[in-house]
Amino acid sequence: MYSVFESEIAIRPDDIDLNNHVHNTKYLDYVLAARFDQMIKYYKMTFKDFEELGYGWVVSITYIEYKRALTLYDKILVRTQMDSVNGAQCKVNFWIVKKENEKMAAQGYLTYTMVSIKNGRPVRIPEEIIKKYSI
Secondary structure, eight states: OOOEEEEEEEOOGGGBOTTSSBOHHHHHHHHHHHHHHHIIIIIOOOHHHHHHTTEEEEEEEEEEEEOSOOOTTOEEEEEEEEEEEETTEEEEEEEEEETTTOOEEEEEEEEEEEEETTTOOBOOOOHHHHHHHOO
16 A cells, blocks of 8 residues: 655636636646655655656546535645556556545546656656655
């Protein structure tokens, strides 16, 4: 079982759509911002570290269930957890909750594929990286 990590994200005025709530595409932005933050804080391996090793990450699958709307004045927590690693891919589950009452706003998962920066092709995730992310 992998650890669950949490990041607080501020909703910005430009996240709000014509229906006066957060636009659906922003939820994914929140998850990606949280993962970037968590790479630094918890895994101690930044995106720059991957680049220096010749690797990058691309999102190959996105799945999201919207449970309730978020508004400008909501404070949110984005929780993520590694689910599995298989070859060049890792699956990361996420939950976006309202900080005030812990109610679920959205949940889902992303499948990331590790690629070579040189040619953009998938690369098996090295054991040392799997170990670093297995906390």
